[in-house]
Amino acid sequence: MSSVWRFGCLFCFLGIFSMNLHGQSDSTKVIKEAPESLKLLLNDIIEQATEKVKSDASLEIDGLLIDETKTKSGRDFFDLFYRDWEPPVDARNYSIFIMERPFRANQTLIEVFINETMVYQSFLQPRLDYIEEIVGDSVSITQMYLAQYEELIRELDGEDRKGSGIF
Template sequence: MKLLIAILFLCSLAFIGAAQTEVTQDTLHFKEAPDDLKKLIEEISATKEKVSSDADIEIDGLLFDETKTKSGRDFYDFFYTAWEAPKGARNYFIYISEKPYRLSTTMIEIRINETLVFQSFLQPRNEIVEQLAQQAVARTQVYLANYEELVRQLNGEDRSGTGIF
C-alpha cells in the first residue's frame, strides 16, 4: 500500500512538473522525468512480472468432504482412492456434499467450482456406493478434460466479433 502511495505521489510530481512547461513560439518543452521516478517505474514493472508468474502457482484439485452419513463417507473414500486428475487440469476444487433424503437414502452431489457435475441417490449398500463413486470419478474426469477445451474455444477468434450487428 505504501508503495502505491509513493508511486502516485511521484507520478503527480512528474505531472505537475510537466504542466509547468514553457511555451515558446507554439512549441512545448517538457522536463525529463527524474531518475528516481524512472527507477521506481522499472521496479514496479519487474514486480508485476514476478506477480504474474507467481499467480499461476496455486493449490489445485482440493477435495472437500461435506458428507454427513457413513454411506456418504464411504462414497468419499471410494471416490478419493479412485480419483486421478486429468493431465492439464488446473484451477479447480471438488466439493462432495450430501443431503438427506427419504429413510436411509441420501442425495450425493459433486461440484467443481460451484458447477454441479454429478448428482445421484446414495443407498447404504456398499457395492452400489462403490459403483456410484466410480461413475462419479469418470464423469468428473471427463468434465475437467473438456473444461480447458471449452474455455479455449470460448476465447478463440470464432467468438470475437467486429461489434457490427
C-alpha cells in the first residue's frame, strides 16, 4: 500500500511540475556586452587589488632584536648592542637573536644569529670595557652581513639571471 501511495505522489508532483514549465514564458534576458570604458575600469580595479595584495604580503615585522641572554653581563651586551644597532637601508625580513651560553668560571659564550645563521661568536667576560669592545665588533659584522645578503639577493633576482626557461 505504501509503495502505491509513493508512486501516486511522485506522479502527481511530476504532473504539476511539467504544467508549470509549459505554462511559463522564458525568463532569460539578452545581456548586452559591457562598454569598453567599463572593461578598462574593471581591469584597473583588478590591477590595484593585486598590487595591494602583493604589498600586504611583503609586510612583516622586520628587524626584531631578541634577547636570549642569561647573566648580567649578557644583558649588558644586549643593551649595548641595542643602543648601537642601526640596520642597513635595504635590509628586510630578518630577526636578530642574541644568545648566551654558560662557559667555564665567570665566562659565557655570546652568539649573534640572523634568522638561523650565526654571524658572530665570542667569549664574554664581566668587564664593561671588554663588553663595549665586542659589541662594536658584533654590530659592524652584523651590519656587513645584512648588507651583503641584500646585495646577493638583488643579484640573484636581476635580469641577467631570469630566462625564458627554454634551453
